[in-house]
Amino acid sequence: MRKYAAVILNYNGSNFLRQFLPTLLQHCGSQHVIVADNASTDDSLEVMATNFPDVEIVKMDKNSGYAGGYNEALQHVEAEYYALVNSDIEVTEGWIAPLIEFLDQNATFAAVQPKIKAFSDRDAFEYAGAAGGFIDPLGYAYCRGRVFDTIEKDTGQYDEMIETLWTSGAAMVVRSKLFHEVGGFDIDFFAHMEEIDLCWRLRAAGHQLACLPSSTVYHVGGGTLSATNPRKTYLNFRNNLTLLTKNMPLNELWWKLPVRLVLDILAAFVFWKSNSFAHTRAVFSALFDYLGSSPTTWKKRQGRPLLGLGSGEKSPVVYQYFVAGRKRFSEIQ
Numbered sequence: 001m002r003k004y005a006a007v008i009l010n011y012n013g014s015n016f017l018r019q020f021l022p023t024l025l026q027h028c029g030s031q032h033v034i035v036a037d038n039a040s041t042d043d044s045l046e047v048m049a050t051n052f053p054d055v056e057i058v059k060m061d062k063n064s065g066y067a068g069g070y071n072e073a074l075q076h077v078e079a080e081y082y083a084l085v086n087s088d089i090e091v092t093e094g095w096i097a098p099l100i101e102f103l104d105q106n107a108t109f110a111a112v113q114p115k116i117k118a119f120s121d122r123d124a125f126e127y128a129g130a131a132g133g134f135i136d137p138l139g140y141a142y143c144r145g146r147v148f149d150t151i152e153k154d155t156g157q158y159d160e161m162i163e164t165l166w167t168s169g170a171a172m173v174v175r176s177k178l179f180h181e182v183g184g185f186d187i188d189f190f191a192h193m194e195e196i197d198l199c200w201r202l203r204a205a206g207h208q209l210a211c212l213p214s215s216t217v218y219h220v221g222g223g224t225l226s227a228t229n230p231r232k233t234y235l236n237f238r239n240n241l242t243l244l245t246k247n248m249p250l251n252e253l254w255w256k257l258p259v260r261l262v263l264d265i266l267a268a269f270v271f272w273k274s275n276s277f278a279h280t281r282a283v284f285s286a287l288f289d290y291l292g293s294s295p296t297t298w299k300k301r302q303g304r305p306l307l308g309l310g311s312g313e314k315s316p317v318v319y320q321y322f323v324a325g326r327k328r329f330s331e332i333q
Contacts, residue, residue, distance in 0.1 A: 004032060004100055004173065005079035009069045011038040013087040014047045016220070020090050021052060027091050028083075030054045036073030039063045065190035066169065074184070079176055086170045088220035090119055098215045099173040102161075110207035111174035111199065113167035114215035117154060124153050126219040129168025131158035132211030133196065136317035137309045138256055138263075139244045141166065141196055143329070144211070147317065150327040157330065159213045167209050169195030171217045178202060186246070186300070188293070192232065193239040200247040204307035230282040233271075237264055237286035245290075245297045249306040256309075261287070263318065 006028050010017060017035070025033055036058040037044055048057055058073045074082060081100060085091070099112050116129040125131060130145030130152075144162065145152045167174075172195065182201040185194040199209055241264070244257060268283035290297075320326040 002079045004081040005077045006083040007034045008087050009036045010087045012040045012042040014042050014044040016087040038069040067185035067189045067194040068187040071184045083173045090218040095215045110178045110202045111167045112210045113172045115213040119218040119220045128170040132164035133166035135165045138316045164209045166196040166199035189239050192235040204305040230278040233279045234282040234286045238290050241290045249308050252308045
């Protein structure tokens, strides 16, 4: 069994394969790199055959999203560690070694991520993970270096290793044994927040997570679905409510879920006020679909440990950001 496998899940990303796969091969070696193709309809397979004939390919028959695609692909990958790498990630020299070494030396940690910076602004953090993921008491996800839409410049302020509440699916290394023990990604998420759900289940099972800024990668972001796409709004709102319902114990869920529903409805009207009508529709579609799938979601709570978020020592991040005007991670923490 190989020590690790760097697995790229590709869907219609032939341009990203041409641009970023050579760097990944340079810093990992072809024996450690696998491309899982999620039933692409572009020329991705032709690009692989012509330009990267020595790279192992796992081909899927249909596009099952990030969650389903990785679940299926990783059934065919034997490695102690899975390094999940988005197709629009540029890795750097020596990026993988600190992550592997950390997991080798810290048996209680299940997964770790590098510092994730923006490909288009290399002095800034990137939205999807930045320098480590956190969740506030109401279930809002944010990062060290990125709170909602405020993204900080990287001046070394977050260069220390820190234990986190989730690691970014854009670039993370996870123990393969634990990934499968907790059930992998939830395919019903399709895409967005499935890694937060995975990490929540890993933590509930007694494991820890971390960000190691000694490793750095650069992320284009929005390569498959841009931030302005209402489909992304739909997935984020639906999946966030599903995330809470699946993983939060009843002593918290009974009051936090109604609060979140009210706040999500308010967010829909904020979109409406700003003439973002498609996003308003996306939020309400997400709410209706979440409610329709609730019986299935509740069944997923059965027979496994749940983990609360607590009350927190400070106000929820949505209050601190939008009301108190605290925009930076350091101000909130």
